Amino acid sequence: MPKVSSVVVPYASYLRVYEPLAAFPEPERGHWARYARRPDRPSYQDELRRSLADLLPTPPIAVPVHESDDAFVTEVDGVLCVCPWRTRLRGWQALDGLGEELPPPVLDAVLPPLVRRQATQDYERWLSRNPDARPWIRSSTWHVPLHWFVLVGDGEREYTGADAEPAAGVPVLRYRTPMVQARRRVARGLRTLRNTFDEGPLIEGLLDVGRWLEEFHPRSLVELDYGGLVHVLPPEELDGDHSAADVAEGIEALRQGDGAAAGEAYARLVERWRAVRDRRSAN
Numbered sequence: 001m002p003k004v005s006s007v008v009v010p011y012a013s014y015l016r017v018y019e020p021l022a023a024f025p026e027p028e029r030g031h032w033a034r035y036a037r038r039p040d041r042p043s044y045q046d047e048l049r050r051s052l053a054d055l056l057p058t059p060p061i062a063v064p065v066h067e068s069d070d071a072f073v074t075e076v077d078g079v080l081c082v083c084p085w086r087t088r089l090r091g092w093q094a095l096d097g098l099g100e101e102l103p104p105p106v107l108d109a110v111l112p113p114l115v116r117r118q119a120t121q122d123y124e125r126w127l128s129r130n131p132d133a134r135p136w137i138r139s140s141t142w143h144v145p146l147h148w149f150v151l152v153g154d155g156e157r158e159y160t161g162a163d164a165e166p167a168a169g170v171p172v173l174r175y176r177t178p179m180v181q182a183r184r185r186v187a188r189g190l191r192t193l194r195n196t197f198d199e200g201p202l203i204e205g206l207l208d209v210g211r212w213l214e215e216f217h218p219r220s221l222v223e224l225d226y227g228g229l230v231h232v233l234p235p236e237e238l239d240g241d242h243s244a245a246d247v248a249e250g251i252e253a254l255r256q257g258d259g260a261a262a263g264e265a266y267a268r269l270v271e272r273w274r275a276v277r278d279r280r281s282a283n
Contacts, residue, residue, distance in 0.1 A: 011232065011280070014044065015138040015148050015209070016223040017179070018074055018081035023217035032082045036073045044072070044227055047085055062111050062119040063091035076221050083136045083223075090135045092123035101141070134215050142280040143273050144226065146247060147205030150189040151175075151182040151213075152224050154245035161235050173226040173238050179213065182222040186210040192255045232279055243269060 021029055021036075035041070047070070068087040075081065095116060098107055127133065140148075152175035160172045186206055193203050213222070230238060250265035 011142050011228050012044075013140050013144045013227045013229050014223075014225045015140075015151075016072065016083045016225065017136050017213070017216045018072065018076070018083040018221040018223065019136070019217045020076075020219050021080045021082060023220070024082065031069065032071060032073075032084075033080070035069075035071060036080055036082070041073065042070055044225070047087060059115050060111055062095065062115050063122070064088045074221065079219070081221050085137065086135050089133055090137060090139070092119065092126075093135065094139075095119055095123075134212065136216075138209075138212070139227075142229075142277050144224065144229070144243065145205060146243075146269060146273070147202050147209060148224050149244040149247040150185055150206060150251070151209070151222055152177045152244050153181075153185075153248065154242055157242065157244060159238060161239070171230040171235070171238065173230050173241070175224040175244060177222050179216060179218055179220040179222055183210070183213055186213065189251050192251050196254045229276065233276065241272065243272065 021032060024032060047068075064087055066088065068085040070085045070087075072083040072085075073080065074083075095111075098111070098116075102110065156175045156177050158172065158174050158176070186209065190203065190206050190210065193200070193206070197203065224244075226233075226238075233241075246265045246269050250262045250269070253259070253261035253265060
């Protein structure tokens with residue numbers, strides 16, 4: 001499938017789960033096995049461009065009419081692993097959060113109320129027939145949620161600057177970790193946080209993502225990808241960004257009862273990601 005455009009779309013980061021091919025039932029398993037052999041698989045930028053292009057018609061298309069048959073593919077220890085896009089499902093789910101992202105006049109201009117109501121009704125009918133459906137991908141705009149960093153370790157960090165691959169010229173900042181390790185980190189993080197706080201957004205976020213991870217094959221791969229954020233952040237900021245290490249340091253400090261060290265780690269994170277989110281208003 002040809003690329004929609006060469007224009008880079010920034011601002012979205014991703015949390016993905018790649019499941020081993022054996023986790024998929026037939027005939028879907030056969031589809032992904034054939035798909036993995038394609039030389040022209042689209043990228044996350046292609047997916048995002050298509051979603052934005054759907055907003056251009058009048059009336060706009062809030063959610064794709066048909067589910068995507070694309071996926072991200074990787075190999076782990078010789079095992080083919082697949083992360084289906086499920087763009088239609090994710091589009092429906094994203095509609096719920098638009099009210100928090102956009103002021104009402106802007107939201108109504110981008111997606112009129114009638115279009116949103118129709119999409120909601122379509123989703124409710126579809127969900128009644130597919131009650132166990134869940135996405136393989138979560139996304140966030142203009143930041144990486146701090147609780148995502150609990151799932152990964154600094155030693156799993158992969159950073160490739162644009163100048164490191166002249167042929168591709170595409171910077172990448174991501175973490176990849178085995179599912180069993182991600183689940184273990186969630187459990188340990190929750191235990192420490194609950195021993196310190198009664199509640200809070202970090203605990204709520206971890207509970208939510210922990211429940212989500214439990215729905216996948218135990219031999220899956222979890223990927224935290226900065227996605228388009230690498231195109232708006234200077235290389236020196238990306239190179240110096242070790243947010244997973246800061247989160248781990250803060251949680252360990254809490255476990256040791258060192259509130260001052262935990263506060264310092266948290267302050268570094270807040271400052272770093274506030275600066276990233278400030279770019280949202282500048283765009």
